[in-house]
Amino acid sequence: MQILFDTRDFPPRWHCGNWTDLHGWIHIVADVATGIAYFAIPAILIYFIRKREGLAFRGVAWLFALFILSCGSVHLVEATIFWWPIYRVSALFKALTAIISIVTAIALTRILPRALQLPGMAALTEKLQVEVAQRERTEEALRDRNYELDQFAGMASHDLKAPLHSIRNFARWIEEDSENSLSDESLDLLSRLQTKAGQMDELLGGLLDFTRAGAALDPVELDLTAEARATVELLTVPPDGTVEVGSLPVVTAQRGAIRLILRNVMANAIKHAGRPDVRIRVRGRMEGTDCLVEIEDNGQGIAEEYSEEIFDIFTTLQSGRDTEGSGMGLAAVRRATATLGGRVWVEPTEGGGATFVVQIPHASNVSLLGSKA
Structure with missing residues (x-):
């Protein structure tokens, strides 16, 4: 090592x-x-190599960085020799630079055929445009198919409701007219027939709600407090139950979607509360340009592992309980919320129960006082 820096055999370049x-x-x-x-x-090249994922010919890029670095070292040593004649160090650096240069040249020669096969920017742009156009056509076809399926489901649900109502009415009339002449077993079967017909009617109603939830309508300015109060008037609240509507903001949204969300969430809370003194609180607040509507109940609550599953279509957690559900209501809520550009999720209520949070984007101002029902 000492001989590399031994300058006794050489004068400074100035001399x-x-x-x-x-x-x-x-x-x-x-x-x-x-x-x-x-x-x-x-240094810039190394930063680029480390940050850029999927870089082609990464090894050659590292060789280029090393090759340029070695060349820079040679130039700095050359400038130093004017005062400090370390010619042996200069020779070592030049030899290393030569070796690295040869290795880089060989590597370039080996990758050249593959590099020439890489598509140019124009070809990549054209390919991307073709893929985008194809995807747009696929999405358009999918939207058309979904629209057709929704229309079919809506019409089928509507058309099936009429004969279903007739079945329920016939069963009720037979039960009323022949109550004294039918056996207890027959009366029980008629009662079960009416119950099952009612469940089917609820399922069809939920299916209609689900198809309507995806309908895109023109948004209007809505007072959520007034909408919530109107929804409460349509619900069958138990005598010992209460629904409290607090102060909610004004939003610009689709009226049908908002009403469906409020009705289905509150009806779901009443139906599955598991107690006669059900208590529901509806309130809202602003977060930036979005409105968060919270519908809180004191029911049986929802386990965390089911917090996403409950929004799936035909999913119900009522197995083994007295109350049966169609599994459509909350699925329609999620679909309607997505139509608004927002989302819905459920959180546990302090002290028991569940709180459904609905995010509605692009709200403005605030409403006034709440009320109780």
Whole structure:
């Protein structure tokens, strides 16, 4: 190592030949500037290599960085030799630079055929445009198919309701007219027939709600407090139950979707409360340009592992309980919320129960006082 820095056999470059100050300093400044640039370039290149995922020919890029770095070292040593004649160090750096340069050249030769096969920017742009156009056509076809399916489901549900109502009415009339002549078993079967017909009617109603939830209508300015109060008037609240409507903001949204969300969430809370003194609180608040509507109940609550599953279509958690559900109500709520551009989720209520939170984007101002029902 000492021999590399032994300068006894060489004079400083200033003393080799007849250097003028101008001539010498041109060499020095040029070598220093080139060396600094050759250190900066690989630093930028290395940063790019580390940050860019999926970079083609990453190994060659590292060789380029090392090659440029070694060249910069040679230039800095050349500038130093004017005062410190470390020619042996200079020779070592030049040899290393030569080796790295040869390895880089060989690597470039080996990857050249593959590099030539890479598509150019114009080809990539054209391919991307074709893929985007194809995806748009696929999405358009999917929207059309979904619309057709929704229309079919809506019409089928509506058309099935009429004969279903007739079945329920016939069963009730037979039960009323023949109550004294039918056996207890027959009366029980008629009662079960009416119950099942009622459940089917509820399922069809939920299916209609689900199809309507995806309908895109023109948004209007809505006072959520008034909408919530109107919804409460349509619900069958137990005598010992209460529904408290607090202060809610004004939003710009689709009226049908808002009414469906409020009605289904509150009806779900009443239906599955599991207690006669059900208590529901509806309140809202602003978060930026969005409105959050919270519908809180004191019912049986929802386990965390089911917090997403409950919004799936035909999913109900009532197995083994007296109350049966169609599994459509909350699925329609999620679909209607998505139509508004928002989302819905459920949180546990302190002290027991569940709180459904509905995010409605682009709300404005606030409403006034709440009420109780």
